[in-house]
Amino acid sequence: MMVDAITLVNGRTVTAEHAAVVGRTNAAVCCPSVLAAPLDARSAGQLARGFGALGDPVRLRLLSMLAAAPAGEICVCEFVAPIGKSQGTVSHHLRILSEAGLVHGDRRGKWVWYSLDHARLAQLRSALDTQP
Amino acid sequence: MMVDAITLVNGRTVTAEHAAVVGRTNAAVCCPSVLAAPLDARSAGQLARGFGALGDPVRLRLLSMLAAAPAGEICVCEFVAPIGKSQGTVSHHLRILSEAGLVHGDRRGKWVWYSLDHARLAQLRSALDTQP
DNA sequence: TGATTGCATCGACCATCATCAACACATCTA
DNA sequence: TAGATGTGTTGATGATGGTCGATGCAATCA
Numbered sequence: 001m002m003v004d005a006i007t008l009v010n011g012r013t014v015t016a017e018h019a020a021v022v023g024r025t026n027a028a029v030c031c032p033s034v035l036a037a038p039l040d041a042r043s044a045g046q047l048a049r050g051f052g053a054l055g056d057p058v059r060l061r062l063l064s065m066l067a068a069a070p071a072g073e074i075c076v077c078e079f080v081a082p083i084g085k086s087q088g089t090v091s092h093h094l095r096i097l098s099e100a101g102l103v104h105g106d107r108r109g110k111w112v113w114y115s116l117d118h119a120r121l122a123q124l125r126s127a128l129d130t131q132p
Numbered sequence: 133m134m135v136d137a138i139t140l141v142n143g144r145t146v147t148a149e150h151a152a153v154v155g156r157t158n159a160a161v162c163c164p165s166v167l168a169a170p171l172d173a174r175s176a177g178q179l180a181r182g183f184g185a186l187g188d189p190v191r192l193r194l195l196s197m198l199a200a201a202p203a204g205e206i207c208v209c210e211f212v213a214p215i216g217k218s219q220g221t222v223s224h225h226l227r228i229l230s231e232a233g234l235v236h237g238d239r240r241g242k243w244v245w246y247s248l249d250h251a252r253l254a255q256l257r258s259a260l261d262t263q264p
Numbered sequence: 265t266g267a268t269t270g271c272a273t274c275g276a277c278c279a280t281c282a283t284c285a286a287c288a289c290a291t292c293t294a
Numbered sequence: 295t296a297g298a299t300g301t302g303t304t305g306a307t308g309a310t311g312g313t314c315g316a317t318g319c320a321a322t323c324a
Contacts, residue, residue, distance in 0.1 A: 034192050035199035035253070044189035044196070051192075054260075055184030056282085057176035064171035076301065089283055091302055110291050110300050125260040128253055130199065188312080208271060221313055223272055228311095242270050242321050266324090273318070281310070288303070294296090 035130045050124045053100035058083060059093050066103065066116045073106070073115040182256045185232035190215060191225050195234065198248045205238070205247040 034047065053059060061083060066074055079090050094114060097103045101120040105112045171179075185191060193215060198206055211222050226246060229235045233252040237244045 034186075034196050035248075038200050039193050039196040041189060041193070044192040048187050048189045048192055051183050052187030055180050055187040057173060057180045058282085060176045060180055060183075061171050061173070064176070077299095085282090086284055087301075088285075088303080092282075095302080107290095107301090112301065121260050125257050128257040128260075130250065130253075190312085209269095217312090218314055219271075220273080220315075224312075227272080237271095239271090239320095244271060268323075269321085271319085271321105274316085276315095277313085279310105279312080281308105283307085283309095285306095286304085289301085291298100291300080293298075 034127050047124070047127055050100050050102070050120070050127075053096055053102055054124070056093065056096075058085060058089075059097055062090075062093060062097065062114075063102065063116065066114060073113040075111040075113045077111065079114075179256070179259055182232050182234070182252070182259075185228050185234055186256070188225065188228075190217060190221075191229055194222075194225060194229065194246075195248065198235065198246060205245040207243040207245050209243065211246075 039047070054063075062079060065079065065082065066072070076087070076090065076094065079094070080087050083090055085093075094103065094105065098105055098114075102117055103114045104117055105114050107113075186195075194211060197211065197214065198204070208219075208222065208226065211226070212219050215222055217225075226235065226237065230237055230246075234249055235246050236249055237246050239245075
């Protein structure tokens with residue numbers, strides 16, 4: 001039960017824990033670019049977590065499916081068959097993506113619908129920009 | 133109820149309950165573009181190697197140092213002290229970056245000078261572009 | 265030639281990860 | 295209420311990865 005559910009301005013809801021992770025991420029990764037200036041160890045660690053979440057074929061395919069979804073969201077049950085992994089494994093990868101701030105899960109009834117966090121993707125993309 | 137199972141155009145079935153929550157037509161629920169896995173396993177694997185190489189703080193700092201180098205290249209001996217790892221570890225990370233196509237090593241005399249592959253970086257950056 | 269320097273590689277250790285089966289929990293239906 | 299379904303979690307296991315010290319190899323120098 002989502003006792004800690006938080007309603008966002010866009011109408012979606014996330015758990016308090018989830019919001020805390022995203023909030024911390026947004027605040028911390030306030031634009032460190034890998035290529036613009038020398039990275040300190042802390043910033044490097046935070047960016048590495050984001051890129052590490054992208055460093056798995058299964059997770060890239062999950063993101064790819066989300067990006068191609070007309071409605072911008074897919075429920076977990078729709079992932080399992082195309083990915084070809086067990087439901088537990090898919091849930092595991094979705095959790096890693098969620099903790100990295102790349103996707104958000106929204107429970108509606110029995111199903112949980114996942115959608116991309118385009119802002120977080122833009123952050124990681126800009127981290128690879130040569131220009132500050 | 134189970135007798136209300138709906139057969140989608142792709143042969144899969146969902147319950148009426150499921151379709152109701154989705155709030156869309158059968159065609160919308162079973163959108164083939166989502167189930168067709170836009171990112172095939174091979175492409176996902178290649179991209180994952182690239183992002184996986186970025187998924188380590190030490191390697192991000194190596195890339196950052198290279199980007200900030202006035203001459204655009206740094207010899208291995210100049211990496212070791214700032215990174216704070218053993219020479220063998222630094223060499224290990226440079227090899228991973230090299231195999232991922234992110235850097236190139238050029239031996240001149242006793243020294244090996246590493247430089248960024250900006251094209252490969254741009255390729256990974258564009259892979260995060262959610263706009264087609 | 266022998267010694268030194270810079271870099272790559274190897275072996276070993278430990279941590280982390282990917283995966284699955286099984287289970288736990290919440291939600292919905294009959 | 296009991297049963298079915300969707301999802302998250304746990305435990306176990308094999309694979310992968312990060313790190314270091316030691317070693318190997320090539321280039322340079324005395």
